[in-house]
Structure formats: C-alpha cells, structure tokens
Amino acid sequence: MKATINTSEGEFTVVFSSAGLMSLVFPLGVNEIFIPEDLEEPTEEQFQNYLSLTKAALNSMIDGEPPEQLPPLDLSLGTEFQQLVWNTLLEIPWGETWTYAQLGREVDRPTGARAVGTACGANPVPVLVPCHRVLSSSGGLCGFTAGLPWKQRLLEIEGAWLPLKVAVGD
DNA sequence: GCGGTAAATTATG
DNA sequence: CATAATTTACCGC
Numbered sequence: 001m002k003a004t005i006n007t008s009e010g011e012f013t014v015v016f017s018s019a020g021l022m023s024l025v026f027p028l029g030v031n032e033i034f035i036p037e038d039l040e041e042p043t044e045e046q047f048q049n050y051l052s053l054t055k056a057a058l059n060s061m062i063d064g065e066p067p068e069q070l071p072p073l074d075l076s077l078g079t080e081f082q083q084l085v086w087n088t089l090l091e092i093p094w095g096e097t098w099t100y101a102q103l104g105r106e107v108d109r110p111t112g113a114r115a116v117g118t119a120c121g122a123n124p125v126p127v128l129v130p131c132h133r134v135l136s137s138s139g140g141l142c143g144f145t146a147g148l149p150w151k152q153r154l155l156e157i158e159g160a161w162l163p164l165k166v167a168v169g170d
Numbered sequence: 171g172c173g174g175t176a177a178a179t180t181a182t183g
Numbered sequence: 184c185a186t187a188a189t190t191t192a193c194c195g196c
Contacts, residue, residue, distance in 0.1 A: 081181060100189055104180090115180035117188040122182090136189065143188030151188090171196105178191080183184105 001047050002033070005055045007062050009153075016050045018042045020072030023124040024054075026146040031126070036077065057128055064157050066094035070128055078122060081107075085119040092133045095158045099137045113137075121145050127154060 005012045010027025018040040023033050042050060050071045057067035070090075075083045088106050092098055100113035100120075109115060120131040126146055132154040136142045144151035155161040 079182075104189090109180065111178080111190080112180040114178095114187065114189040115182085118181065118186090119188095121188050131188085134188080137191090141188085145188075148188095173194105173196090175194090176192085179189090180187100182186085 001041050002035075003047075003051055005051075005058055007059055009062050012058060014051070014054055016042050016047055017074045017076075018046060019074035019076065021050055021054055021125060021128070022074040022077070024126060024128060026126065026150060028146070031124075031145050034077065034124070054128070061127060061154075062157065064159075067128075073125055073129070075124070077124065078119075081115070082119040082122050085116055086123055086125075086129050086131075089120070089123070089129050089131055089134070092130050095160045097133045097135050097155065097160050099135055100142075101137050103134055117142065126150075133158075133160065 001016045003014055003016070005014060012027060013025040013033065014021060015023040015033055015035060022039075025031055025033055053069060053071035057070050060067040075086055078086065084107050085103065088103060100116045104110055104113045104116045107116065117134075120134055121143070123129050123131045123145070126132070132144060132151045141148050141151050152161060
C-alpha cells in the first residue's frame, strides 16, 4: 500500500505492509521503493492508523521537535545485522549525533564502522530511523542515500549540526 | 592541524 | 573477490 505525505519540505512517499511502515521516500524520489511480491497488504484500518502516525511523526521532525510516537516499522526486508543497526539508531536521542565507530561498539562490532555505514545506507526508512545522526569520527557527514543536503538539513532542524563539537556521549 | 595515500576491517552481492 | 555512508596511521606542508 503506497501513499504520500505532504510536508513543508515536500511530498514524501511511504509504503505500508500489514506489519507497519515499510519504506519512506524523499520528495525528490532519490531512493527507490522495493515492494516484495508477497507483501501482505495492511487493512484499511491499519493503513489509516499507520499513515496517521507516520504523518504526525514526520511533521514533528520537520517542525523541529522530537516525534512523540513513531509508527510500527516493518524491517523484515533487512538482514539480521542491518536490523540490529537500525534498531540501535532508534535509540539515538533527539539532537544527538553518534559516529559510525561508536555505533559499531553498540552492536558489538568495534572495528566494523564501515559495515555499519553500509547498513545505514540500506535503511528503507530515513528520517524516522535517524541514519542522519551518524557522522564520521572527525565530525564529517560522509554520505547519505538521499543526498548530503538532506542529511545536513535534518541535523540543522534538530540543532545537532556541530561539526567541531559532535555530541561526545560517553 | 590539514590533505593525500595506504592498510585494516566487516557485511553484502 | 570486489565494493562501501569508515578508521587509523604515516608523510609532507
């Protein structure tokens, strides 16, 4: 089930399965949508509920405030490692930024920062799964599936864009 | 300290 | 085996 959400930043496209939000696409349609053939469509009731939650969360973030409630996410299309990384991303506090190395430690891969970055790039639900809050150890943006401008914009919205003073959790 | 190059590292196709 | 949204070390400026 595909739908669109209008925000002040443009029109996002989202895809829902019976389990929840499956994919989110930026206004410019940079990232592609992958819908498995055996996808289980959500009921009209679920769809309305998911769409409502997604829209609220998305608008909150673009408005500069942390979303109160995220919609359920269907991450079944990723590998175990990817799901582990995405799940860890959800634990990053609003306005904080982590580094790929730090994230690697969290998932028990102290030296697997690169693999973590690749997993983040495979994230089907940008923004809501804060893959944009992850920077390189030197405070650089490195990369972003939908384009670096988006990554920087999102960080500015959260007030987390501090290259020289990247949140030093720990 | 900053920029370029090289080797080490892990997950994925 | 090759690639990637990294990191660290080494070198020269």
